[in-house]
Amino acid sequence: MICSHITFEYASMFDTLAMDPKKKKDILDDLITFSKSKDYYKERHPDSDLDTATSRS
Numbered sequence: 001m002i003c004s005h006i007t008f009e010y011a012s013m014f015d016t017l018a019m020d021p022k023k024k025k026d027i028l029d030d031l032i033t034f035s036k037s038k039d040y041y042k043e044r045h046p047d048s049d050l051d052t053a054t055s056r057s
Helices: 021-035 038-044 050-055
Strands: none
């Protein structure tokens, strides 16, 4: 038996998930807000001076 690599492409995405549209929007909005949050950024970029950059705006 010869094994070979197969690319797995899962067709289902959050957009196609069957759920209440308002709840889906709330979840997506929350995830987007979280990903843009100051703490999230600081965790991933500890060397940046985010406080100084935001105080100049």
